[in-house]
Amino acid sequence: MRVLLVGAGGVGTAVTRIAARRTFFEAMVVADYDPARSAAAVAALDGDGRFVAERVDASDEGAVTALLARHGCDVLLNATDPRFVMPLFRAARAAGATYVDMAMSLSRPHGERPYEECGVKLGDEQFAEAAAWEEAGALALVGMGVEPGLSDVFARHAADELFDEIEEIGVRDGANLTVDGLDFAPSFSIWTTIEECLNPPVVYEAERGWYTTEPFSEPEVFDFPEGIGPVECVNVEHEEVLLVPRWVGARRVTFKYGLGQEFIDTLRTLHRLGLDGTAPVTVPSADGPVRVSPRDVVAACLPDPATLGERMHGKTCAGTWVRGVKDGAPREVYLYHVVDNQWSMAEYGSQAVVWQTAVNPVVALELLATRAWQGAGVLGPEAFPARPFLDLLTAYGSPWGMREQ
Amino acid sequence: MRVLLVGAGGVGTAVTRIAARRTFFEAMVVADYDPARSAAAVAALDGDGRFVAERVDASDEGAVTALLARHGCDVLLNATDPRFVMPLFRAARAAGATYVDMAMSLSRPHGERPYEECGVKLGDEQFAEAAAWEEAGALALVGMGVEPGLSDVFARHAADELFDEIEEIGVRDGANLTVDGLDFAPSFSIWTTIEECLNPPVVYEAERGWYTTEPFSEPEVFDFPEGIGPVECVNVEHEEVLLVPRWVGARRVTFKYGLGQEFIDTLRTLHRLGLDGTAPVTVPSADGPVRVSPRDVVAACLPDPATLGERMHGKTCAGTWVRGVKDGAPREVYLYHVVDNQWSMAEYGSQAVVWQTAVNPVVALELLATRAWQGAGVLGPEAFPARPFLDLLTAYGSPWGMREQ
Structure with missing residues (x-):
């Protein structure tokens, strides 16, 4: 697996630190609008040659598609804010890559009754393109952080x-x-x-x-x-x-x-x-x-x-x-x-909140790399078997818990 | 009296409307950073030839001094926000004009005990130059709005x-x-x-x-x-x-x-x-x-x-x-x-708050023009006799009141 990680902010940087301890991928290209941020994230990984820093504008679909192709990436992991979901989602589709994000395309309130009826819902724009992903046998795994995820x-x-x-x-x-x-x-x-x-x-x-x-x-x-x-x-x-x-x-x-x-x-x-x-x-x-x-x-x-x-x-x-x-x-x-x-x-x-968000997409990438999770279309985390995810999360050193009420 | 009014925001515009009904001055030059604002204020005065619109950067002391000289103004009325007090105060001094404002030079809190001791107080920077005004026989009337004023x-x-x-x-x-x-x-x-x-x-x-x-x-x-x-x-x-x-x-x-x-x-x-x-x-x-x-x-x-x-x-x-x-x-x-x-x-x-602020400096200008108020140095409104001011304010159609408690 060759991953293009877009976004080297808090969550993106934590993704690189968590992934660096795993062997399931060959390469992770770390791209940010601010080249200093992607360079700093990569520099902190003690010369792990799988990581390389790039600069990219996440709103520029064509540039992201080209970057995926140039590095032969088969997965795009989106660690930017939700404004950039749609260009990154479409760039992944154009490049034939699997797409993973931690937040879905943005909502717009209902024009007349915003506090009673939904307008455009979170993810609607992504689900509207589900058929194309399914037909191509391609996977967009959406909402795969901690919450959602x-x-x-x-x-x-x-x-x-x-x-x-x-x-x-x-x-x-x-x-x-x-x-x-x-x-x-x-x-x-x-x-x-x-x-x-x-x-x-x-x-x-x-x-x-x-x-x-x-x-x-x-x-x-x-x-x-x-x-x-x-x-x-x-x-x-x-x-x-x-x-x-x-x-x-x-x-x-x-x-x-x-x-x-x-x-x-x-x-x-x-x-x-x-x-x-x-x-x-x-x-x-x-x-x-x-x-x-x-x-x-x-x-x-x-x-x-x-x-x-x-x-x-x-x-x-x-x-x-x-x-x-x-x-x-x-x-x-x-x-x-x-x-x-x-x-x-x-x-x-x-820090805790950022780390908790970041660990989950890395676990998901590993399940996709090992084919424990497989699918096509625009799918949420609950479309896949839960047990392998929960076991692997525990194996990452971060166990979950259950309380009977 | 020839007045340079700097600032054609809410208060400055109200000053022009109030002054336009009075005869104590020959000219009022209305200057603003945004030439559209000064032009709009002057255009609203139905062709009163005493008013003319100009553009000026209130932070540019030299430009303000030149503008005072160019129009032969003997008074500068400052209707900008308090950031511009010092350049306008100094420009008036340089041009030999009387200076009037509605707020004084800004304070800076005490470094160690901000909520116990004063640092730099409101007006300190202006009062520091009081001797020069006094020696020149020139007047800076400070804090002459409604409050202060x-x-x-x-x-x-x-x-x-x-x-x-x-x-x-x-x-x-x-x-x-x-x-x-x-x-x-x-x-x-x-x-x-x-x-x-x-x-x-x-x-x-x-x-x-x-x-x-x-x-x-x-x-x-x-x-x-x-x-x-x-x-x-x-x-x-x-x-x-x-x-x-x-x-x-x-x-x-x-x-x-x-x-x-x-x-x-x-x-x-x-x-x-x-x-x-x-x-x-x-x-x-x-x-x-x-x-x-x-x-x-x-x-x-x-x-x-x-x-x-x-x-x-x-x-x-x-x-x-x-x-x-x-x-x-x-x-x-x-x-x-x-x-x-x-x-x-x-x-x-x-509107009421803006008008209430604006009427007072116009009353004060009229008292200076008629020499009912005279003085030299950096002086507050309480340095002058109160009765002529209160009577003229009432004559402007806006009486004051007194309640015994």
Whole structure:
């Protein structure tokens, strides 16, 4: 397997560090818009000759196709932000490569009833091209990070081995991470966090299909394992709600994020002031008026989450709570994966949230390389058998857990 | 009198509309960085030949001096934001012109104890050059808007006519303005509002001198007149606290702004995220990376307050509360000036807060033109007799009021 990794930010860099310990691939080309970032990621790998740094503009489909061809890559792993999903997805198709991402094509709210009905859903643009992938016998594995990704694998595992019938699948994400000396330091890309949290959250119900609610709806306190404890969680737009029902039977699918009240208030304020927007505004600069996206300015004012690992303390938990029936009796479980920042920093020099996102696509690539996972079309993680994934994740030194509720 | 008005934003434009009804000056040159703004202000005055539009960069001292000379102006009225105080102040001195502004040179917090001690205070840079003005027999009238400005005139009036001894002078500013269809719409320049509210508030006490506190300290509910009612007010850095004690005896001087809890929370959030900062950050744009000031981006995302008059309802109140002794008995008064937005829009097409700021420097210019006010040096409004000012303000159709507490 020869991989083109696009994006050498926090997650991309962690991907290279995790992959460097494995033997399933021959080459990994690390490409970024900023050549210093891809060079730094490769330079940190102690001369592992399988890695090579390149520069590429992820929005330039033709350039990405050419780069795949030039290096003879058979897989493109997308570690950029979701704005670049479609050009990278199409570039992979054009080059005949397998495509893997960790977030799907972006949604657009419903024009008249944004908080009741779906407009364009997450992944719709990708699924619209599913037939072409299937006909070509080619695979796009979409939403293959931790959430979506491992959370979807958990859903499939629950359906295969733990339940006869599933009432509800609810992805629940929470953490107790703090950063020394900083009042406000999101542990994940603020661009993506704003996108997820301020879009209308999507919910799936078997009788009703997909529908949306107001942001931050249906607050609940979820008790997270391994000492994290209770965190207030609210509905957030997330890929699992779109992916799980396509392959796993469940009456209801939700995603709730343990944001906490302060973070919710901060996002509401950004929205009220229009600072969450991506449409450019005109601003004075020393070189005359320039046009910038307010959300990019918010991101520029905050520390890069990938650089905070040294000052960060605590654990992050991703997991899937499932309620249903097994052998005629009600059952409720929470399948989860916890990463302690101290461990991920010591082992990989990557902060917990970034490392947890990065490990899952590497496990998936290894399953594709060994043909333990095979398929054609645009498929989510729950379209594949869960057991080999969960076993290999444990073999990577990062075991998952299960709690009977 | 020949006036160079620098700045044709909301306040500058209102200055031209108010001045156009008066006869005390021969010419007013309206200059702005954006020539469209100065042209629009002049074009709205129905061919009053005393007004002429120019373009000028307020940070370019030499260009401003040349413009003063070219038009033979003997007064510079500064209606820009406080970043441009020093170049305009120095340009006026170089050209031998009288200088008038509505906000003073900026403060810088104390390096080690920002919330206890003053660093560089508001106006310090201007007062440092006071001797040169005085020696030249030239006048810089600083802080001559509504607050500072009219509020300082009220303080002088209280000392001259209402009290034998003054315990405390507290400027109190509150409003009940709302804007149709907007959740968050500051009625005054957000750049200036952030500067005022997030800097350490300054307090004066006779025994202690000037000192600072935490932002938003000493909350109190003040009951504003003319139907505005009770509003929560907090300490804010403001020029009156620096000006009043120089010319008026009082044991304590404070400034409290009726911000309301929601506005305070919003400012706190902007600060926590670093979005109040003025130092440029690097942000991507369609033309490659650019450097912009986060505070300028916040301003660009919000509606221009000067354009909100049509959708605004309510009144704004500026005033000075004074507590002391008269004829051996305790006395407490609130001297105030209320502008109803409906009135200022109907009369002048200017929204209330902007109009209220603009009327006061025009009154002051008229007093200087008629030599009712005379002086040399760097002087605040309380250095001049209050009665002629208050009478002329009333003659402008905008009476002030007094409430015995």
